[in-house]
Amino acid sequence: MRKWFGKGLPKQSLKNLPGKFIVVEGQDGAGRTTHVSRLRAWFENKGFATAEIGLRRSDLAGKELSEAMSTHSLTPLTMSLFYATDLADQIENVLLPSLRAGFVVIADRYIYSIIARAIVRGQSMEWINDLFGFALKPDAAVFLKASPQTLASRSFFKGGTLSFWESGQDIEGGGDIYLRFIRYQTKLAKVFDQVIKDHKITVVNAEGSEDAVQATLEERVSELLF
């Protein structure tokens, strides 16, 4: 049975959505994007058609939201609402049509990341949860879990540095960027623990080798879907 988180989207029906909707969550550096692309390949090998959504990827607001983030021109509440706009556009224009066509849709992050970031910045959990009442509940949601130290070393490896937002530089004063990153990601992990509990998200240990994590991920997703 398909469900919205709250009241759902006006003028959209939950009927005839035979596809599958999977969310892969995880903090920056957990290997999310790598595993999402391998998961797509895995489904396609099995003969499923796939599509992907994520943050800042909507036709409507993706580019503008990225720009606003990189110029640090958004205050925290505005950020939550802008991300919600971006996600709503993808739900209506990519997710629902793809599910209707029987696709497997994988979200590389979903409302949970936006919720966790909002809460870590002091926004009310009730407000942010209610905001996403328009969103569709996934068939399966997994969280790739790694320690802040692992996240930092993978982020360094990937980009040569740590990002402004992922080291919480808008809210973490004091210390160098590494220390801020660890402090911020530790706080974020705590909030995620609560979100994982509230939304019954399946945790996958992401500390191991890429292949080992992928194998566990495929196993969990199979259990949740089939």
Next chain:
Amino acid sequence: MVQGKLIAVEGLDGSGKSTQVALLKRWLERENYRVFFTEWNSSSVVKKVTKKGKDQKSLTPTTFSLIHATDLCDRFEKQILPLLHAGYIVLCDRYKYTAFARDAVRGCDREWLRNVYSFAPKPDITFYFETPLTVALDRILSGRPQLKFHEAGMDLELSEDIEESFKKFQGMIYKEYKKMKDEFVVINATKPPEEQQRLVRSVVESKIDLKRFKKKRV
């Protein structure tokens, strides 16, 4: 508690609210009060997105609502709230009630809308410029015949004729505003503009201790 005061104006297109708030602003400025004016859909951060969505007609009731909430929130966090803290009188041409009315007509859930906009506090005064529907329609349809797609509610598919759609859409918004009347100071907008303005100014004087907002001479 903030020191400043928030005044909003609401009403149908053609109710004359923008004229009235401009006159109010002029008076407050002439009297040397600290005053700031902001209008609906004007945040530079989200403007491009709104324009794109409207041009491509790709906005749904939900994204239409959320992008306008983002607009108000951006102005609220960057201007309205800090200016209220700094002791300004902030004037808003359209405020959250515009969204409550329009978005409810588009099918958004009323409770959800109230929650989304809960970041925006109830103004100290919300003026609602009330006109019979036919008067507002006349003012718009005679003076400014080039109606825009969303302004006419064409996305609701009420009619294929844009003028007909505009009339129906405005009628639905009018009903939504009516439900919220308890939250407003209602001004009869069929009266001459100068008479309305006298009333507006007297309400402001009675509800706000204006001398606290005098600019200090330097």
